[in-house]
Amino acid sequence: MKVGLIGLGRMGAGMAANLLRAGHELTVHNRTIAKTKTLASQGARVAASVAEACRGDAVITMLADDAAVEHAALGTGGIVDSLRAGALHISSSTVSVALSRKLAEKHAAAGQHFIAAPVFGRPEVAAAGRLFVVAAGEPQVLEAAAPLLDAIGQRTFVVSRNPMVANLVKLSGNFLIASVIESLGESMALVGKAGVERRQYVELLTSTLFDCPLYKTYGALIAEEKFEPAGFAAPLGHKDVRLTLEAAEALRVPMPLASLLRDRFLTLLAHGNEQLDWSAIGRLAADDAAVPRG
Ligand SMILES: NC(=O)c1ccc[n+]([C@@H]2O[C@H](COP(=O)([O-])OP(=O)(O)OC[C@H]3O[C@@H](n4cnc5c(N)ncnc54)[C@H](OP(=O)(O)O)[C@@H]3O)[C@@H](O)[C@H]2O)c1
Numbered sequence: 211m212k213v214g215l216i217g218l219g220r221m222g223a224g225m226a227a228n229l230l231r232a233g234h235e236l237t238v239h240n241r242t243i244a245k246t247k248t249l250a251s252q253g254a255r256v257a258a259s260v261a262e263a264c265r266g267d268a269v270i271t272m273l274a275d276d277a278a279v280e281h282a283a284l285g286t287g288g289i290v291d292s293l294r295a296g297a298l299h300i301s302s303s304t305v306s307v308a309l310s311r312k313l314a315e316k317h318a319a320a321g322q323h324f325i326a327a328p329v330f331g332r333p334e335v336a337a338a339g340r341l342f343v344v345a346a347g348e349p350q351v352l353e354a355a356a357p358l359l360d361a362i363g364q365r366t367f368v369v370s371r372n373p374m375v376a377n378l379v380k381l382s383g384n385f386l387i388a389s390v391i392e393s394l395g396e397s398m399a400l401v402g403k404a405g406v407e408r409r410q411y412v413e414l415l416t417s418t419l420f421d422c423p424l425y426k427t428y429g430a431l432i433a434e435e436k437f438e439p440a441g442f443a444a445p446l447g448h449k450d451v452r453l454t455l456e457a458a459e460a461l462r463v464p465m466p467l468a469s470l471l472r473d474r475f476l477t478l479l480a481h482g483n484e485q486l487d488w489s490a491i492g493r494l495a496a497d498d499a500a501v502p503r504g
Pocket of ligand 1: 216217218219220221222240241242245272273274275277278281302303304305329330331332333441442443446
C-alpha cells in the first residue's frame with residue numbers, strides 16, 4: 211500500500227522499517243528531521259510536512275501524546291485537511307479515549323476512514339515487527355488496514371467497531387503493567403532490605419508462579435536498576451495512568467490503585483527523572499525503605 215507514517219520516535223522508527231520490509235511504499239515525517247535519515251537510506255520517502263505524508267491510501271500516527279496527535283490530525287494543513295476522501299488514518303499512539311472519539315467524528319465528517327490501533331510491546335518488539343495490535347473500527351476498514359497492521363505486529367485483536375474502545379483497552383493494559391512494576395518494586399524492597407539478592411529473587415519468581423514476559427522484563431530492569439536508556443519514558447507512563455484515570459472518571463469507575471500509581475509517577479518526575487524508563491517507579495519502594503542502591 212501507499213502509506214505515510216508520522217512520528218519516528220522509539221516505536222515509530224521500528225514500525226516504519228517493518229512497513230518497508232513488507233513492501234509498502236512508505237513516506238515518513240518527523241518533527242526532528244534528522245530521525246528520518248536511516249529510513250530514507252532504507253528506501254522511505256521523506257515528507258517535509260504532515261500534509262505531504264498524507265498523499266497515499268493511509269497514514270499512521272505514532273506520536274507521543276494527545277497534544278502531538280491532535281495538532282498533527284486537526285491542525286491547519288493536518289491529516290483531516292490533507293487526506294483524500296476514502297483514505298484512512300490509523301492512530302497507533304496511546305491517546306485518550308476522548309481524543310479518539312473526536313478524531314473519529316472529524317474524519318467521518320471529512321469522508322475519511324479512521325481506526326484506532328494502539329499497540330503492546332516495547333521498542334525492541336516494534337523493531338522486530340512483533341507488536342500486539344489492539345484495533346477498533348468498522349470491519350471493512352479494518353480489513354483494508356490488515357496488510358499494514360500485519361507488517362507491524364504479530365497479531366491484531368479487534369475489540370470493537372468503535373475506535374475509542376481500543377484506546378480504553380490499551381490504557382487498561384498499561385495500568386496493569388504499571389501495577390506489576392509497583393508491586394514488584396515493593397516486594398523487591400522487602401526482600402532486598404533483608405539481604406536477598408534481587409536477581410535470584412526474580413529468577414525464583416519467574417521460573418515458578420510468575421513465568422510471564424512482563425515479570426521477566428520488568429523484574430530484570432528493577433533488579434538491575436537499569437532505567438536508562440528509556441524504552442518507554444517515565445513522562446509517557448505518567449500520561450497513560452493519567453488518561454486511565456480520566457477515562458475511569460468519565461465512566462464513574464473508582465480505580466484506587468491507579469490513583470496511587472499516578473502519585474508514584476509524580477514522585478519520580480518531581481525528582482527530575484524525565485529521562486528514565488517508566489520502570490523506575492519500581493525503585494521508589496526501595497528508596498522509601500532506605501535500601502542501598504546498586
Ligand atoms: N515506548 C514504548 O514502549 C511504547 C509501547 C507502546 C506504546 N507506546 C506509545 O507510542 C507512542 C510513541 O511512543 P515512543 O516511545 O515512540 O515515544 P518517543 O520516542 O518519545 O517519540 C515520540 C514521537 O512523537 C513526536 N512528538 C512529540 N511531541 C511532538 C509534538 N508536539 N509535535 C510533533 N511531534 C511530536 C516525536 O518527535 P521528535 O522526534 O521531534 O521528538 C517522536 O517522533 C506514545 O503514545 C506511547 O505512549 C510506547
